[in-house]
Amino acid sequence: MTASRTAELNASKPGKAREVVEDHEEASQIKMGELSELLGYSLKRAQLRIFDDFIRCVASLNLTPAQFSVLLLIDRNPGRNQTEIANTLGILRPNFVAMLDSLESRELCVRVRSANDRRSHILMLTDNGRTILARAKKLVATKHEARLNEVLGPANRTALLEMLATLARDF
Amino acid sequence: MTASRTAELNASKPGKAREVVEDHEEASQIKMGELSELLGYSLKRAQLRIFDDFIRCVASLNLTPAQFSVLLLIDRNPGRNQTEIANTLGILRPNFVAMLDSLESRELCVRVRSANDRRSHILMLTDNGRTILARAKKLVATKHEARLNEVLGPANRTALLEMLATLARDF
DNA sequence: CGATAATCGTTATTGATCATATCAAATAGT
DNA sequence: ACTATTTGATATGATCAATAACGATTATCG
Numbered sequence: 001m002t003a004s005r006t007a008e009l010n011a012s013k014p015g016k017a018r019e020v021v022e023d024h025e026e027a028s029q030i031k032m033g034e035l036s037e038l039l040g041y042s043l044k045r046a047q048l049r050i051f052d053d054f055i056r057c058v059a060s061l062n063l064t065p066a067q068f069s070v071l072l073l074i075d076r077n078p079g080r081n082q083t084e085i086a087n088t089l090g091i092l093r094p095n096f097v098a099m100l101d102s103l104e105s106r107e108l109c110v111r112v113r114s115a116n117d118r119r120s121h122i123l124m125l126t127d128n129g130r131t132i133l134a135r136a137k138k139l140v141a142t143k144h145e146a147r148l149n150e151v152l153g154p155a156n157r158t159a160l161l162e163m164l165a166t167l168a169r170d171f
Numbered sequence: 172m173t174a175s176r177t178a179e180l181n182a183s184k185p186g187k188a189r190e191v192v193e194d195h196e197e198a199s200q201i202k203m204g205e206l207s208e209l210l211g212y213s214l215k216r217a218q219l220r221i222f223d224d225f226i227r228c229v230a231s232l233n234l235t236p237a238q239f240s241v242l243l244l245i246d247r248n249p250g251r252n253q254t255e256i257a258n259t260l261g262i263l264r265p266n267f268v269a270m271l272d273s274l275e276s277r278e279l280c281v282r283v284r285s286a287n288d289r290r291s292h293i294l295m296l297t298d299n300g301r302t303i304l305a306r307a308k309k310l311v312a313t314k315h316e317a318r319l320n321e322v323l324g325p326a327n328r329t330a331l332l333e334m335l336a337t338l339a340r341d342f
Numbered sequence: 343c344g345a346t347a348a349t350c351g352t353t354a355t356t357g358a359t360c361a362t363a364t365c366a367a368a369t370a371g372t
Numbered sequence: 373a374c375t376a377t378t379t380g381a382t383a384t385g386a387t388c389a390a391t392a393a394c395g396a397t398t399a400t401c402g
Contacts, residue, residue: 030244030248030251030255030256030259031247031248032244032247032259033243033244033246033247034243034308035240035243035244036336037316037332038240038311038316039221039316039319039328039331039332039335040218040221040222040225040236040315041236041240042332042335042336042339043214043217043218043221043335044218044222044236045261045335045339046214046335046338046339046342047211047214047215047218048261049338049339049342050210050211050214050338050342051211051215053342054211065211065212065215069206069209069212072204072205072206073201073203073204073206075204076202076203076204077201077202080201084201085201088201088203090216090219137205140209144211145208145209145210147342148210151337151338151341151342152334152337152338156334157210159330159334160210160331160334161208161210161213163323163327163330163331164210164213164214164216164217165207165213166322166323167217167220167221167319167322167323168213168216168217168220170322171217171220171221171224171318171322
């Protein structure tokens with residue numbers, strides 16, 4: 001972005017154009033070598049971009065991807081407790097506590113002591129939580145995933161999803 | 172894994188089988204809902220798996236994916252300084268310092284004051300660094316990427332790489 | 343039954359990763 | 373010469389991930 005902003009400034013000085021060596025990628029012309037072939041590298045870079053875009057798309061609701069996934073899972077699985085939700089998301093129980101504290105303080109969900117097992121906390125969305133989740137889903141669908149379909153095309157997006165699922169399953 | 176161990180134990184009690192509801196995934200039969208359709212979610216899960224496998228494959232050399240990519244880039248781009256290498260990897264300069272300290276203390280690379288610009292440090296691999304990098308590349312190729320070809324198939328692996336590059340580029 | 347083990351949510355703590363502000367030294371721009 | 377900027381570095385904070393341990397509760401089983 002520093003590069004593109006510099007380019008704009010130079011473009012506004014018609015006097016001596018092209019003295020800046022066709023800029024674009026500034027520090028680059030650095031060879032990536034076999035890094036371009038490393039799947040893990042591309043995977044991480046892509047993931048960071050996607051997450052950034054996700055956050056941008058639901059910025060008005062102040063939801064991180066992790067928070068969104070928690071709300072989704074609670075909504076789809078009423079009656080589950082903390083460990084069950086945390087486990088299926090790969091979140092460790094200790095780290096899940098602060099996360100729920102945050103969501104609960106925003107009145108998006110509540111912990112209810114189970115009658116069967118008074119150790120566990122049943123999780124459920126509040127009305128407000130359901131509203132926010134619905135809005136988030138809409139934003140994700142119309143902005144985030146729509147953008148993905150633009151860039152990849154629907155067929156590729158599906159194929160990509162399938163391959164990633166394969167990786168997460170068979171690895 | 173807790174689930175499968177439990178299953179074995181139950182199988183060894185022929186008396187009253189099937190009282191444990193066909194176990195398998197214990198906490199599960201939890202519905203993922205539209206989470207399975209969220210590209211970012213699958214992307215992150217896959218990335219974590221791939222990184223774990225990478226670390227496992229080069230465990231004998233004690234190299235993280237990030238360290239490997241740094242060594243690769245230094246090797247492929249002799250004469251570059253810290254900011255140049257850090258920038259192309261998306262690493263912030265302050266965070267790159269400790270990383271290089273570590274690699275330098277292991278005698279894998281060296282910082283050399285540039286003659287042209289005495290502010291900057293030219294980075295280069297040591298002989299030892301080149302040896303380790305060569306070994307790492309071999310391990311990655313024969314173990315890590317080979318495994319990927321097994322799971323995905325060569326065609327899919329290439330297609331996946333291309334899509335990820337597209338995402339990182341056009342997003 | 344009662345003793346022991348296991349589970350649930352929680353706290354505390356540590357390490358790794360990531361980001362920002364700031365600095366001295368060196369260089370560039372004017 | 374005077375000011376900007378750049379480079380590597382330090383300090384610091386935020387976020388995330390991982391482990392150990394605890395009180396309360398429930399399960400196991402002798």
